[in-house]
Amino acid sequence: MGKIIKNKSKVIKKENDLIxxxxxxxxxxxxxxxxxxxxxxxxxxxxxxxxVDSSPILGGQAINSVIGLFCGLYSRTKPNYLFTYGLVxxxxxxxHAENALYFRDSGVTVSVAYDEQALLRWVETQVMKYxxxxxxxxxxxxxxxxxxxxxxxxxxxxxxxxxxxxxxxxDASGDAALIYNAGLPxxxxxxxxxxxxQMIIVENVDFDCLPSESEIKSIIKEKGPDFGLERHDGIVFxxxxxxxxxxNMTHILTPLNSVGASMEGIVGKRRADxxxxxxxxQFPEAMKNSTIHAYGQIGIRQTRWIVGKKQLLxxxxxxxxxxxxxxxxxxxxIELHDTMESYQWEPFDNEHVHYVPFGSMTPPDVDNxxxxxxxxxADLIALSSVRVMGPCMAMGMAAAHVxxxxxxxxxxxxxxxxLQSRVSDNLNRxxxxxLKDVHKTY
Numbered sequence: 001m002g003k004i005i006k007n008k009s010k011v012i013k014k015e016n017d018l019i020x021x022x023x024x025x026x027x028x029x030x031x032x033x034x035x036x037x038x039x040x041x042x043x044x045x046x047x048x049x050x051x052v053d054s055s056p057i058l059g060g061q062a063i064n065s066v067i068g069l070f071c072g073l074y075s076r077t078k079p080n081y082l083f084t085y086g087l088v089x090x091x092x093x094x095x096h097a098e099n100a101l102y103f104r105d106s107g108v109t110v111s112v113a114y115d116e117q118a119l120l121r122w123v124e125t126q127v128m129k130y131x132x133x134x135x136x137x138x139x140x141x142x143x144x145x146x147x148x149x150x151x152x153x154x155x156x157x158x159x160x161x162x163x164x165x166x167x168x169x170x171d172a173s174g175d176a177a178l179i180y181n182a183g184l185p186x187x188x189x190x191x192x193x194x195x196x197x198q199m200i201i202v203e204n205v206d207f208d209c210l211p212s213e214s215e216i217k218s219i220i221k222e223k224g225p226d227f228g229l230e231r232h233d234g235i236v237f238x239x240x241x242x243x244x245x246x247x248n249m250t251h252i253l254t255p256l257n258s259v260g261a262s263m264e265g266i267v268g269k270r271r272a273d274x275x276x277x278x279x280x281x282q283f284p285e286a287m288k289n290s291t292i293h294a295y296g297q298i299g300i301r302q303t304r305w306i307v308g309k310k311q312l313l314x315x316x317x318x319x320x321x322x323x324x325x326x327x328x329x330x331x332x333x334i335e336l337h338d339t340m341e342s343y344q345w346e347p348f349d350n351e352h353v354h355y356v357p358f359g360s361m362t363p364p365d366v367d368n369x370x371x372x373x374x375x376x377x378a379d380l381i382a383l384s385s386v387r388v389m390g391p392c393m394a395m396g397m398a399a400a401h402v403x404x405x406x407x408x409x410x411x412x413x414x415x416x417x418x419l420q421s422r423v424s425d426n427l428n429r430x431x432x433x434x435l436k437d438v439h440k441t442y
Contacts, residue, residue: 032060072390198268310359
């Protein structure tokens with residue numbers, strides 16, 4: 001008797017009015033470092049969470065742009081200590097156990113190289129463990145605001161339209177996409193573009209034949225312009241436990257329009273190829289067996305951000321002001337990528353710490369919306385020092401606790417001391433974590 005093969009189909013047509021509805025306690029828009037931190041922390045607090053991202057894969061720029069480094073997580077003191085704890089501490093411990101981290105001391109900053117695929121699996125594991133509803137490849141089409149509250153957001157993906165109704169909303173989009181589409185005021189640079197970067201990860205590198213990062217940087221500065229590199233102060237990061245080199249050697253425009261952003265993605269890869277060719281020609285023995293492991297999406301730094309109750313200012317960052325409503329800290333330098341050829345780099349002294357005030361995360365005209373990550377309210381210079389992943393994850397965690405504290409109340413009307421008590425470790429604790437494994441890169 002022959003094998004029975006099922007061979008039957010049916011005809012369907014689009015139903016224009018079909019829209020799926022999802023109800024939750026907290027809706028997080030954007031699944032990058034600040035977004036997944038907000039979603040995971042809220043779910044751990046018992047909230048029903050929906051996490052939506054426009055990329056097809058969770059992780060935002062941390063994964064899809066192959067940023068490759070956790071920045072802003074450690075102090076410059078001797079010994080160094082970790083700034084952000086809780087789920088971030090757990091994440092570091094879990095990735096460290098998988099040999100997926102490489103702790104780096106440049107002499108100016110301590111950062112952590114990571115395997116982006118290991119991070120992705122960690123995020124996905126948390127999403128499943130805490131029953132978070134994750135929707136990827138979805139973009140905002142409409143935001144309903146009524147009586148100072150966001151009521152719902154409508155999205156569209158290739159699979160159709162859906163609506164999320166929630167008690168609280170977190171804008172972790174990076175570009176303030178939720179707040180902008182809600183018709184609320186936003187800021188953009190008024191002094192020219194802030195450039196992004198096309199990152200690439202190169203593997204099969206022979207580090208025995210490769211100079212130090214500082215030596216490579218000097219060679220890029222000396223010989224790169226004659227080779228046709230538009231950016232003259234590009235940098236590379238060693239990740240020898242994975243035989244990888246992370247190339248941060250380009251500056252790319254990051255326009256806020258669909259066609260421009262897409263075309264710059266193509267331009268970015270061409271510039272990254274030229275940078276890779278330069279490194280191969282300068283260090284032929286080290287790079288002779290190398291290949292490009294991955295191109296990321298363009299890494300975006302600063303495009304559009306909110307108008308909050310409080311704007312964080314450059315001088316407050318430089319002075320290390322600890323605000324009455326501080327919820328996160330870091331010591332990451334001012335890092336403003338405002339010219340094609342170079343960027344402003346202003347490190348602080350070893351004891352310096354600066355803080356993120358909660359007021360910079362809250363648009364004053366709505367009661368149930370918090371911004372986290374690189375779209376909080378700050379001036380250009382200040383934002384360049386707090387948009388990195390360390391403080392961004394702390395912002396996400398703080399947002400989750402605010403919604404746990406206020407229920408259906410207002411983000412502008414609660415006891416800030418209760419929030420600071422919950423996130424006290426992220427403001428006061430000073431434990432050295434994993435730094436017995438730190439590698440000097442200078």
